[in-house]
Amino acid sequence: MKITEAEFIISAVRPEQYPEDALPEFALAGRSNVGKSSLINRMIQRKNLARTSSQPGKTQQLNYYRVNQKLYFVDFPGYGYAKVSKVQREQFGQMIETFLGDREPLKMVLLIIDIRHAPSKDDCLMYKWLRHYNIPLTIVTTKADKIPKSQWQKHIKMIKETLEADPHDRVVLFSSETGLGRDELWEVLLSQMEETTENTVASE
Numbered sequence: 084m085k086i087t088e089a090e091f092i093i094s095a096v097r098p099e100q101y102p103e104d105a106l107p108e109f110a111l112a113g114r115s116n117v118g119k120s121s122l123i124n125r126m127i128q129r130k131n132l133a134r135t136s137s138q139p140g141k142t143q144q145l146n147y148y149r150v151n152q153k154l155y156f157v158d159f160p161g162y163g164y165a166k167v168s169k170v171q172r173e174q175f176g177q178m179i180e181t182f183l184g185d186r187e188p189l190k191m192v193l194l195i196i197d198i199r200h201a202p203s204k205d206d207c208l209m210y211k212w213l214r215h216y217n218i219p220l221t222i223v224t225t226k227a228d229k230i231p232k233s234q235w236q237k238h239i240k241m242i243k244e245t246l247e248a249d250p251h252d253r254v255v256l257f258s259s260e261t262g263l264g265r266d267e268l269w270e271v272l273l274s275q276m277e278e279t280t281e282n283t284v285a286s287e
């Protein structure tokens with residue numbers, strides 16, 4: 084995918100702030116520090132458009148990035164950050180759940196998991212929400228460069244088992260460091276856009 088334009092649009096804290104142009108949206112969910120910003124930067128070939136930080140938990144809003152005037156990446160707040168209060172955590176949970184339940188342009192959620200670690204309780208909850216709302220999902224196991232290639236499949240199996248994932252769920256191996264998985268993930272996103280457009284046309 085050739086990137087001609089990539090732009091940060093808004094950090095939205097309320098639904099009224101979400102874009103209204105109905106471009107397809109791809110959301111990224113995952114625990115704090117899993118590498119969501121780095122993944123967005125790698126996908127759009129910009130070093131630093133999405134903020135990456137070694138200080139986890141900074142992202143507390145829905146951050147919208149528009150690519151090629153064609154689609155949005157929506158970066159969810161990283162969950163599981165210890166310093167967030169219980170009330171804040173509940174507010175984030177509600178915001179995300181409302182978004183997943185109501186957001187018409189949402190085409191798919193990318194569930195980002197660190198390939199080295201078992202999914203957390205929050206990852207498992209997110210997975211269940213996505214299934215509950217019948218939202219297409221792709222599991223992206225990132226930081227693949229941090230373990231030897233010989234261990235990738237073993238870790239993916241462990242991750243799918245912990246999530247109690249459907250055997251048909253797609254898993255994309257990714258590394259923001261090396262670019263592994265970038266082309267494959269773009270293919271997944273673009274074909275999802277085509278598929279949903281065809282369905283819309285067919286149902287009209």
Ligand SMILES: Nc1nc2c(ncn2[C@@H]2O[C@H](COP(=O)(O)OP(=O)(O)OP(=O)(O)O)[C@@H](O)[C@H]2O)c(=O)[nH]1
Pocket residue numbers: 113114115116117118119120121122134135136137138139140141142160161225226227228229257258259260261
């Ligand atoms: N080796 C390696 N490091 C990575 C990779 N992806 C992210 N990192 C590092 O992991 C740390 C966290 O990455 P971020 O992209 O800021 O993570 P985030 O999920 O956006 O974090 P929050 O803002 O807390 O939600 C940074 O130090 C990144 O450089 C990867 O694929 N490989």
